[in-house]
Amino acid sequence: MSKTLQLKLDYDQLTNCMRCGFCLPACPTFKETGLEQESPRGRIALMKAVADGIMDPDQAFQDQMNHCLGCRACEPACPADVKYGQLIEQARDAIEDHDVHSVPVKGLRKVFFDGVFPHRGRMKWLGRSLSIYQKSGLRKLVRGSGMMQLFPAHMREMEQVLPDATAKGVVEQLGTVYPAKGERIARVALFRGCIMDVLFSETNVNTVKLLSEAGFEVVIPNEQVCCGALHAHSGEMDRAKDLARTNLQVFKDAEIEYIVSNAGGCGALLVEYDHLLHEDSEYRELAEWFASHVIDVSKLLFEHGRIPAFTERNAGADEPVTITYQDSCHLRNVMKSSNAPRQLMKQVGNVRFVEMKEADRCCGSAGIYNVTQPEMAGQILEHKMEHVNRTGAHYLLTSNPGCLLQMKLGVRKHGARDQMEVKHVVDFLYERMSSTP
Amino acid sequence: MLDQALTRKLRQIVGEKYFRDDKEALVAHSYDGTPMLQSLPDGVIYPADTYQVTEIMKNLASYSVPIVPRGSGSNLCGGTVPVQGGVVMVMHRMNQILEVDLENLTATVQPGIITAEFITHIESLGLFYPPDPSSMRISTIGGNIAECSGGLRGLKYGTTKDYVIGLEAVLASGEIIRTGGKLMKDVAGYDLTKLLVGSEGTLAIITEATLKLVPPPKSKKTMLAMYKDLYGAARTVSRIIEAKIIPATLEFMDNPTIRVVDDFAKLGLPRDMEAILLIEQDGDLEAVERDIELIRKICESESADRVEVAESREHAEKLLTARRSAFTALARLRPTTILEDATVPRSKIADMVLRINEIARKYNVSIATFGHAGDGNLHPTATTDARDVEEVHRVELAFEEIFEAAIELGGTITGEHGIGMVKAPFLEWKIGKTGIEVMRGIKQAFDPQNLLNPGKMFAKETRKRVVITRG
Ligand SMILES: Cc1cc2nc3c(=O)[nH]c(=O)nc-3n(C[C@H](O)[C@H](O)[C@H](O)COP(=O)(O)OP(=O)(O)OC[C@H]3O[C@@H](n4cnc5c(N)ncnc54)[C@H](O)[C@@H]3O)c2cc1C
Ligand code: SF4
Ligand code: SF4
Numbered sequence: 001m002s003k004t005l006q007l008k009l010d011y012d013q014l015t016n017c018m019r020c021g022f023c024l025p026a027c028p029t030f031k032e033t034g035l036e037q038e039s040p041r042g043r044i045a046l047m048k049a050v051a052d053g054i055m056d057p058d059q060a061f062q063d064q065m066n067h068c069l070g071c072r073a074c075e076p077a078c079p080a081d082v083k084y085g086q087l088i089e090q091a092r093d094a095i096e097d098h099d100v101h102s103v104p105v106k107g108l109r110k111v112f113f114d115g116v117f118p119h120r121g122r123m124k125w126l127g128r129s130l131s132i133y134q135k136s137g138l139r140k141l142v143r144g145s146g147m148m149q150l151f152p153a154h155m156r157e158m159e160q161v162l163p164d165a166t167a168k169g170v171v172e173q174l175g176t177v178y179p180a181k182g183e184r185i186a187r188v189a190l191f192r193g194c195i196m197d198v199l200f201s202e203t204n205v206n207t208v209k210l211l212s213e214a215g216f217e218v219v220i221p222n223e224q225v226c227c228g229a230l231h232a233h234s235g236e237m238d239r240a241k242d243l244a245r246t247n248l249q250v251f252k253d254a255e256i257e258y259i260v261s262n263a264g265g266c267g268a269l270l271v272e273y274d275h276l277l278h279e280d281s282e283y284r285e286l287a288e289w290f291a292s293h294v295i296d297v298s299k300l301l302f303e304h305g306r307i308p309a310f311t312e313r314n315a316g317a318d319e320p321v322t323i324t325y326q327d328s329c330h331l332r333n334v335m336k337s338s339n340a341p342r343q344l345m346k347q348v349g350n351v352r353f354v355e356m357k358e359a360d361r362c363c364g365s366a367g368i369y370n371v372t373q374p375e376m377a378g379q380i381l382e383h384k385m386e387h388v389n390r391t392g393a394h395y396l397l398t399s400n401p402g403c404l405l406q407m408k409l410g411v412r413k414h415g416a417r418d419q420m421e422v423k424h425v426v427d428f429l430y431e432r433m434s435s436t437p
Numbered sequence: 438m439l440d441q442a443l444t445r446k447l448r449q450i451v452g453e454k455y456f457r458d459d460k461e462a463l464v465a466h467s468y469d470g471t472p473m474l475q476s477l478p479d480g481v482i483y484p485a486d487t488y489q490v491t492e493i494m495k496n497l498a499s500y501s502v503p504i505v506p507r508g509s510g511s512n513l514c515g516g517t518v519p520v521q522g523g524v525v526m527v528m529h530r531m532n533q534i535l536e537v538d539l540e541n542l543t544a545t546v547q548p549g550i551i552t553a554e555f556i557t558h559i560e561s562l563g564l565f566y567p568p569d570p571s572s573m574r575i576s577t578i579g580g581n582i583a584e585c586s587g588g589l590r591g592l593k594y595g596t597t598k599d600y601v602i603g604l605e606a607v608l609a610s611g612e613i614i615r616t617g618g619k620l621m622k623d624v625a626g627y628d629l630t631k632l633l634v635g636s637e638g639t640l641a642i643i644t645e646a647t648l649k650l651v652p653p654p655k656s657k658k659t660m661l662a663m664y665k666d667l668y669g670a671a672r673t674v675s676r677i678i679e680a681k682i683i684p685a686t687l688e689f690m691d692n693p694t695i696r697v698v699d700d701f702a703k704l705g706l707p708r709d710m711e712a713i714l715l716i717e718q719d720g721d722l723e724a725v726e727r728d729i730e731l732i733r734k735i736c737e738s739e740s741a742d743r744v745e746v747a748e749s750r751e752h753a754e755k756l757l758t759a760r761r762s763a764f765t766a767l768a769r770l771r772p773t774t775i776l777e778d779a780t781v782p783r784s785k786i787a788d789m790v791l792r793i794n795e796i797a798r799k800y801n802v803s804i805a806t807f808g809h810a811g812d813g814n815l816h817p818t819a820t821t822d823a824r825d826v827e828e829v830h831r832v833e834l835a836f837e838e839i840f841e842a843a844i845e846l847g848g849t850i851t852g853e854h855g856i857g858m859v860k861a862p863f864l865e866w867k868i869g870k871t872g873i874e875v876m877r878g879i880k881q882a883f884d885p886q887n888l889l890n891p892g893k894m895f896a897k898e899t900r901k902r903v904v905i906t907r908g
Contacts, residue, residue, distance in 0.1 A: 015772040015823060020470050021511045021575045025551070034483075034529050036510070037465035049464045054477075060461045079765035080774070 001057045004094040005050050010086060014048040017041065017082045023074035028362045029067055032379050037064055040074035040084055047091055057095070065091045067376060069369055070233050071329035071362035072268075085334070086275065089232055096235025161408040162199065169197040170204035171222050178208050178218045185215035185304060186257040191247075191270060191294075193263045193401070194226040200401055206430035207262045207297055213433060214305030218260075223250045229269040232276065241280070244273050248286045251293075258304075259290065262297040262426055264328030264400035267335050270294040296331055297426060298399065302340035310432040312350035320352040324393040325425070326384070326407055328400035329362045341399055341425045348432050354391040358384075365406030381406060385414035396422045439479045439524070443500045447482055447524075450492045455483040455530070466525040469510035469517040470572075471859060472773050473823050478505065478519035483527050487605065487613065487644040490526070494642070495611035497524060503891050504609075506638040508549065508580030511572045513776055514857025516584065516637050520892040526642065528579050534558060535645070541619045542650045543602065548579025548643045565653035567594035570853070571764070579643050585635035587853040592811030593685045593719075594651075596853065598634040603647030606633055606640075609884040619647055632879070637855050638890040640883040654719035657685070658729045659753035660746040662714045662736040663707060667691075670712035671787030673739045674810050677716075678783065680735065682728050686717035687811030688760045691790050694767070694805040694818075701766035704759055710742065712790075714810060715760045763807045764818075770803075771820040773829075777836055779843040780852030783813040792842045793817045800835040802828065814852035837900065840866070861896035 023040040024030050030039035037046065046064060049055035065088065072085045170192050188211065192204050208218045224247055228240030247270075251259055261267030269276070274291035277283045301307060312321060323345060332338040338360065346353050364380030388396055388410065396411065398404050407422045439458065447456045457463075458480040467477045479502070484490045497504050503523030510517045519525055528549035535545040542564065546555060552573035559566045569588035570576055576586065582604075587596035603617035617623055617630040633640060664670040674687060690698065690713045699706040706713070714736070718728045729746060736744045747753035768774045781789045790806055793815075797804040808815035817839055819832045840850045840863050850856075850863045865873050877895065880887070 012772065018470070018472055018768060018774050019468050019510075020572070020768075021509055022572075024509065024575050025553075035462075035465070036527075037461045039465075042465040045468060046461060046464055049467075055460050055464050058460065060459060064461060080768040 001094060001097075002050060002053070004097050005047070005057055005091065008090040008094040009047055009051050010083070010090060011051060013083050013087050014044060014051060016080050017044045017048075017078075018080055019045070020079065022079055023077045023084075026073040026077040028069060028071065028073070028364070028380055029376060031361075032376060032383075038067060040078075043068060044082070044084070044087060047087060062095050065095060067373060069329075069362050069364070069366040069380075071366055072333040073329060073360070073362065076333055085272075089235070089237070092233070092235035093237045094235075096237075161405055161412055169201050170208060171220050173201065173205050174208055174220070176220050176222050178212055178220075180215050180217040181213050182215055182306070184217050185306065187217045187219065187255070188258040188260050188300065189251055189254045189256040190218055190220045191224065191227065191251075191259055191261045191263075191266060192220055193261075193266045195401055196263050196266070200404075200424065203262060203401075203424045203427050207260070207426045210301070210308075210426060210430050210433065211260065211297070211305070213308045214301050216300070216305065219254050219256060221250045221254045225250075227266040227269050228276075229265050232269055240269075241276060244276050244287070245280075245283055248273065248277075248283060248290050251290060252286060257293070258300055259294045260297050260300055261294060261335075262399070262424070264296070264331030264335065265402055267294060267296055268330030268333075271335055294335075296335050296337040296340070296399070298341040298344055299335075299337045302343055307344070307347065309434045310344075310348040310429055311434050312348060313432060320350045321395065322352045322354055322391065322393045323348075323395040323397060323428075324354050324356045324388065324391040325359060326356070326363055326388070326396060326398045326403055327360050328398060328403050329366070331399050332360055341397075344429060345397060345425060348429070354393060356391045356393075357387045359387075363403050363406045363410070365400075365402040377406075381410050382414060385410045388420075389415065393420060395428060396420055397425045397428050398422070399425050439502065440500055443496060443502065444480065446496050447480070447493060450489050450496070451482055451484055455485070457481045466507065466510075466517075466527070467519065469507075469515065470513050471515045471518065471857070472775050473829070474515045474518045474858065476518050476520045477522070478525045479522045480524045481527060482524055483530050485530050487531075487607065490607045490642055490644055491611045491613060493524075493526065493611075494607055494609060498610055498886060498888060501886060501888065503888050504642075505890050506579070506583070506642050508577030508583075509551070509575045511576045512580065512584055512855060512857065513778070514584075514637075514851070514855045514859045516855055516857035516890070516893060518858060520858060523888075523891075528577060531644065532577075537562060537564075537650075538619060542652075543619045543647050544650055545603075545645060545647045546578055547645060548577060548582070550578050552576050552578055552581055559650060560653070563653065564650045566600065566648060566650055568597045568600060578646060578648075582634050582643055582646055583636060583638050584855045585853070587809070587812070587814065589686045589688060589809065591809060591814070591853075592687055593683045598631060600649045601630060601634050601646055602649050604630050604633055604643055605645035607642045607644055609641075609886060609888045613644075614641065617647065621649075635855070637857060637893055639880060639894050640889065642889075654685070656722040656725050657717060657719040657753075658725050658747065659715070659717045659756050660729060660733065660736075660744065661756045661759065662716065662733075662741040662745075663710045663743045664712045664714070664740070665710060665742050666740060667711040667790060668787045669739045669741065670714055670810075671784075671790075673714060673736050673741070674786060675784050676735045676739065677732055678811075680731060682718070682731060684716050684728070684732065684811060685719040686715065687809070688715040688807070689713070689786065689810035689815070690715075690760065690763055690807040691794075691805060693794075693803070694763050694807045697766045697770060697805060698759055698762045701769065702758055702762040704755075704762075706759060707742065713759065715756065760807070763805075767805055767818050767820055771822055773821045773823040775819040775821065775832060775836075777817050777819070777839070778814065778851045778854040779817060779839055779848060780812070780814045781843055781846045781848030783811065785846040785848065786810055786813060786815070789815060789843065789846055789848070792846075793839055796835050796838045796842065799838075800831040802832050802835050804835065804839075809852075812852070813848065837863075856894045858893055861894055862898065862900035864894065864896065865899040 036042040228243035232240040271294045274288045277287040364377035462481045463477045468475045505519045505525045507517045531547040532549040533547045537544045567590045570586040581597045804819045806817045
């Protein structure tokens, strides 16, 4: 494995780290543990030590690489512009090449990474099955039977906050082209996401309608596939690249001005397709085109749209509604959009926006981190919820499905206020659009 | 490798979790902020209180194992690289503010607290702790004390040493000494407090510090002056001081820095300028306005090409960006950034900058200079690539000559980053043979076995003065 790591790690980036430590205060795992090896500077030093042959990539090394949330809060903090996100992906990719997962884990990974996520039909199947499970009384039966006790606690908790799934994605509900209201500003394409479209298809639908209201014609190319983020972050690089190539062609054919993402996690990989495929001479140019056209829904609305008027639903109430916002790390640190969502939600009538302490810090969801590293994720979540609770918010808003679920879990486990609702920014805005029927 | 009986003992003292000797922990404590230095320790320990520190020290002493105290490892002189192995003692767990005494205006803290967190707390109480190293978001108060760190406010407010008034420290033997206290006056014997400030972890482990606080300034104003003539900028600095104005901040950037910063931050700085001065004054509103106006006149009379006085906080922030981006912009140029630290009397700034540029040309390396003009503390910063052995060698030769030039101009080899490993070969240039002997005697008195941060401060050999052939 040392060899593979030496091959895959970008030595330039390792050398670029001047070990100044400016990234330390940004890092959630360093904050939780106070250990240098749990910090970006420490992890880079470990990678470099392996590349230099000072250290073997032993189990502890691999565990440490997996301990990183991949939230990339370290990148904006770095004066030397070290591409930490790329380094950690390279390290995980090398580890993955050699990893001997236990048989059940291997099986599960195969099923999900190769078998389900990349395939639209199968995602739909998953959605339908989930939906049947949730609606048919099976869920009640399962919960009642104690069968869930067979799963680890954190999986059980997750199951409880999963929203109702559906096999009817945004295309099934709205078709592949949705016209702009009023004069058209631009034609844009929605990246619908795989998990988004199964668990949060309503958010996708609301995104389209909101965009339409703001003056955008929205196309939703039905041939698009999973973005590949979960693959890339888990070291399945080749798979991620295959998915990217498919998406490039699909969106190029759609003849649009922007590719809109409403999930920070997906969006962050999409804007980096150029990096993902930079060694692919055939696709490089197309990837650069793609990456430069990706934009987050809030940013598109705020910077280019005709922002509709948003009014509070229970207008007339004296007390303003208190809202707060948990940044999606990837939206903030990679897509650099933290201002737009805040500005938009502040435009809703009769709301009071309370910034929570450390809103810019990862909530511990980080893709599938809360499933693979439940202990650290749980610890981070607990601290996060202390800050959330202190805001006294009625609504906790966020911009990414993973964060949304994690926050729901947080409210359920540590929420001080049982009436606190967790919502995607888009849903919150859409419901408050003055012209919504 | 540490003796098994010793590691067992260390684990007993701090608990299983807080002593580590796995490869991961060792690698992660083999470096600090200094480029190109690395050496593995034999163990890493995280004490929780002074008692644990004394127990650790006693045990290490009985096995003659070296100890390297460490804050956040942000120093730039190799101060926490465990060159002789041994145990790295990380102070992060000792991070409490023990007391803020509003009657005496003092704060008593543990050494592991992050400087910025301490400052935030103090400011929330309406008080002011002036030392503000640029690394304050990561550095610890213990590290600041051990390096006697300075910052942008050094000119008017002094540096860390001016604010440390009492210390508790553990000697290599495990014994505790207490120096100073909440006293503004204290002449009982040698000033051990000041001696420990800047001792770079070679004399004792600082376990508690009492710091002086001051009332915060009521207002602040910021300005930026740009010069086509380096000497104009330098004369401005001297004339401001001559006029008996001590600005809170008086920062300097040379032409190579201006270019890099402008490429990076797109501030629209004139690229043909030889120097920029960033000046801030704080205090009572009226006095601040009067000072700024006077300074502006001085800048103009010294033929500043452009002078901008900030009208608002946002505007001030924009002006500050230029200076703040210097490091970030330089760090992005090439893989390895060597931020050095040479100080001259402030009247010699222009001479020094010209010498630096000349030396950089001579060795064909790129060096940009910025720094604290007000106190003559310059940061010539080389951008290079650690993998290019030949170029790095030239950089080293250039720096050697730069330090020599600084001393020639009546300056010193470091104004705030400390000696550590990096400057050890040059220390004798500055303080002479006798100076070294006295310092060795002091070291001997504190740490007879030479266990505390060995290999720092005192070099095996002094670098020979290079023979410079000019002409
Ligand atoms: C980008 C950057 C900017 C910087 N800017 C400045 C600046 O503006 N001004 C400035 O002065 N410095 C600056 N520095 C240098 C550095 O940040 C300071 O020297 C700082 O004080 C080090 O603090 P630390 O907690 O990281 O200490 P460390 O680097 O961990 O240790 C520094 C020294 O202190 C000793 N030490 C640490 N804790 C203790 C203790 N409790 N008891 C005894 N000895 C101890 C160590 O053995 C070592 O010799 C900068 C560094 C970087 C990387
Ligand atoms: S901030 Fe950047 S250069 Fe500094 S230690 Fe972190 S990764 Fe390295
Ligand atoms: S990605 Fe997040 S968790 Fe990982 S090192 Fe960077 S800041 Fe820390």
